[in-house]
Amino acid sequence: MNAPRAPLMPLDDALARLLQAIVPMAASDTVATFDADGRVLAEDVVSELQVPAFDNSSMDGYAVRAADLADPQTLLHVTQRIPAGHTGQALRPGEAARIFTGAPVPPGADAVVMQEDTQTLDGDRLHVRAAVAAGQWIRRSGEDVQRGATVLRAGNRLGPATLGLAASLGLAHLKVAAKPRVALFSTGDELVMPGDIAPQDMPPGAIYNSNRFFLRALLHRMGCVVSDLGIVPDTREATLASLKSAADHHDLILTSGGVSVGEEDHVKPAVQALGALELWQISMKPGKPFAYGHVRRASTAGQAHFVGLPGNPVSSFVTFLLMVRPLLLRLQGAEVPPLRPWRLPAHFVLPKGDKRREFLRARRNAAGGLDLFPNQSSGVLTSAVWADGVVDNPPGQAIAQGDLVNFLPFSEWLA
């Protein structure tokens, strides 16, 4: 009789253990703010100035003294013109300044009237046709950012809005975490690269290597420098040699396939021979054959992290998002945000939940609910293309029409 199988580790435990093992890289780069999209800040950004730097008009119109306009019949004398990028003179009682959006409000003025609410007479006489409150249409100095404020924290993953904010503080360069160096290889004697053999000439049993394409794209999106080591044959020697050479100059070795239980699966024993395996097999579907460990370096000190992803494309894709993405964020010193599911109604039925936590490929429909892709097999990559996210379904949970379920949109992970 076989020994009873140890229960598989729950995903949250596996992720917590994996993240515990990752020490953020010490190396950093200073890059042009223009080139910092997707990089992770290595130091806090503290503002050296107020934004806006000066009180300015948020309208095209006239700068006035609100107290002058208590009587609606009052005519003001337009004495100056202040376009954006220019400064005016102090405004005296009874005067108005023609002003444009972004121009500094002159001393003495305490409100801006939009030009649609005014009428000019004799060229320089101004009649204001609406009530005016002190402070209106003025953007105050420092209302966006105060001098000395910490505007962005180390660990922030920079995106378009944060780059704009950094630029508004005058920062042309930013200190960011170094890019993780990742060695990527695919295992499997059945794999053929697109372009090497035409579809009509594919030998029996051969398939195209699809994992290599989406994994490379995912790694690039996560800010990595990728060394693509191609396809490694299913032998112990080739697997050992590839792992050994990859460990020296990379922070992470990422493989797909060959981490299951068959005797053609050489990755697991090879990692054990060259380092250690700390996690193997997770209670999730798809994605059970996931492995995490490290490979010792031969020529330099230290070790490279190792992640073995399942060979089945959908398993590989989903485990990358759930496990490798957090690992890469942490390596770069970035915050690893918890999953933030949307609660959405199922417009489908799942008669019986799997015993593992399941990530079902689904997509939002126009009625505000979720449709399920009919074929949830881990080899069906079409499901990941059709879907715009996954339903995170607890073990053993059946789903009835209309049940609120946890939906994780791909868009949040792929940004």
Ligand code: AMP
């Ligand atoms: P394995 O984990 O190596 O047993 O592979 C599981 C399944 O995934 C098999 O059907 C493989 O042919 C398939 N597979 C493995 N690697 C890839 C890949 N790079 N691209 C597409 N399918 C793959």
Ligand code: MG
């Ligand atoms: Mg294989």
